Amino acid sequence: MSTLEERLREEMARSVAGVRPAPDPFGRLLRRRRRGLRRWAGAGIGAVVVATLLGTQALTASGPSPAPAPAPSYFTPAVGLDRWSRQVIDAPTRGNLAGERGLVEALRTALDGARARWAVDPALDRVKVLFLALDDDGERSFGAAYYNDERAMYVGAWAPAEGPIADLVSARYGGRAGDVSPFMWVGRHDRLSGVIAPPGCEVQYSTTTTVHADGTLVHSWTRGGGEWTANPSSNLVWQVTCDGVVRVHVSQYVTPPPPRPSLPPAERGSADPKTAEQTVSWCGSVPGLEVRSTRVLWGGTPAGEGRPSVVALGVLDGGAVEVCAATGTGDAIEIGAVSGEPPSARLGRNGLARLTKAFAASDRLVVVRLPHEQRLQLGDRLLVIAPPDATRLRVTGARDPLVTLTGGVGVIDAPLPATLTVDALDASGATVAATRFAEPRGFERFSQGEQYVWNWD
Incomplete structure (x- = not known):
């Protein structure tokens, strides 16, 4: 496990009551095993990643x-x-x-x-x-x-x-x-009083998020009250900067997600119902973005892959979508680490579906990174779902400039982190869809178009 994941799990989880930071894949997996599908059971965080008082x-x-x-x-x-x-x-x-x-x-x-x-x-x-x-x-x-x-x-x-x-x-x-931690949420778990950071640090929070054309997220920041900030008690993103260095960038969840509608059928391909249900349940988890509806876009095994995938979309206002892909079978565990460890080393079992996320400006052409085949980390391949009549991709920034599609679905070889321009072409060579795709650089963990940070070194 990366240093960042250990910090998120062991330091934040002990210091935070009722807040979910950057995603914590092991905590979320254990909670999912106890509750079944994701349900509201009080306030949560996780960044990063998310964390629910494990310590x-x-x-x-x-x-x-x-x-x-x-x-x-x-x-x-x-x-x-x-x-x-x-x-x-x-x-x-x-x-x-x-x-x-x-x-x-x-x-x-x-x-x-x-x-x-x-x-x-x-x-x-x-x-x-x-x-x-x-x-x-x-x-x-x-x-x-x-x-x-x-x-x-x-x-x-x-x-x-x-x-x-x-x-x-x-x-x-x-x-x-x-534990005493450099950044702590304080007060009772269901009505948080505020946050504490070291003196001289700047605390900011954002309740408004925008999806850029390349799938990255931009937040509208509100300055807090110095190193002590009253908590707005809403779903938001916190950022703490000390001496010009971002030390914390995590999400907080204190309001329940809206009830999910009945599971829609896969629009294309064939999706395992259990995996599809888990994939849909993990979508819609970014403060400042409200998922209006959920779709199961595609299910199947991409060319060159030995694992099936299910891709779901959370549809946002303005046409942007959250892209959630579960690869493999078994309980879903979210993956966002640039480097990780074998699942058996931490969980004692290999039957896991790895869930990865991204954002796209449109549902016409979506790109999401696939997980590593053995380790609990992101891999070097990107799954692309283009319109059904697209036969190939023209890609700038990847290993191969042309990628063949089957039924509008294909895989791009692109090491982490990638910055791509992707055009989907039909049999005549005409462009039927286009998008840009970018991932954060210089971070140990990212998901959904942005980094998760817990850096007090």
């Missing part, structure tokens, strides 16, 4: 008053601090209640006396309130770090504002524990 511990308490916690038989794991996480701890307390110094200090003192409740390692001899906020629904939430010079752990909880601080400290109404 956190949910804490709840109930009863008329919080009871003293017994001495723990274990301690919550604490991770090592890097320079970015250290900056988050050293920064002033954030949030719209940060100016209430007496309240902040009272909370810090109470947390210092609640180490058993949170199973804090005694070696973490300090505690810092990272943020304290009041939302529009009259609920207070906090996040804090227990730490020393080398390691730290994060705790957070929420409770009605009129209640005592003890309700917060004991996580009477809910809370979580995990």
Whole structure:
């Protein structure tokens, strides 16, 4: 697995409550196996990629008053601090209640006396309130770090504002524990209060996305409030820039996807029903773009391929489409890594359908990258679905300038990342469709025409 995927899975998943970042293929596969097809079950992220608290511990308490916690038989794991996480701890307390110094200090003192409740390692001899906020629904939430010079752990909880601080400290109404990360979503999972980043970093978010003619995505950015930004509580893309370097580019999902209509039949070829159903269920997952309808465009085995593919389209306003292709059979797992590892090394099995995604300006001619045959990564071949009367492709930017089509379907050999101009020609040599195709350069992972970034090195 690439360094980026490990960071997305292990760092973001532990630090984010109810947010899906850049796509996490293994987490999504495990959730899919438990739930069947993709359904709404609360807030999610993933970038990148997406992540659903794989490394956190949910804490709840109930009863008329919080009871003293017994001495723990274990301690919550604490991770090592890097320079970015250290900056988050050293920064002033954030949030719209940060100016209430007496309240902040009272909370810090109470947390210092609640180490058993949170199973804090005694070696973490300090505690810092990272943020304290009041939302529009009259609920207070906090996040804090227990730490020393080398390691730290994060705790957070929420409770009605009129209640005592003890309700917060004991996580009477809910809370979580995990890692201190350079970029964290804070607050309860279904009503996020905001995000934290290191001081001096610029936080931006986008709720509006545009598909360019080459299938790449462009976002309209809104500047956040510095390194502390109130969360708009909608599906959006976050970007964090520190010292001129983009450190984070991930998606957040906090609203449910619309219900899917009944599965349409394949318009061309023959599609395995289970694979087609999974392919359709994975479409429509980019903030700022609303899928109006879903089509199963084609199913079959392309020339030169030993694996069947199913291609579905999510139709957007203006004629652009999201292209979702599942290759192989079995449970679908999304692939976006430039380099990866054999599936058996991580999952212990090989029966996986690899799902890849792209965008196209029109449904007349769509291009999507096929996955690697053995490894969990993108391959060097692009699947093309052109009009049925197209017999060949004229390609600029690939290994072969001419590609033969069968029934309007063919494969282009093009190493990662590709920038192509593609014309579909009929038997007379006339152009029946044309498109441009581009992939991001210089990133470890990308999908759907854009990169996923979690870079705190």
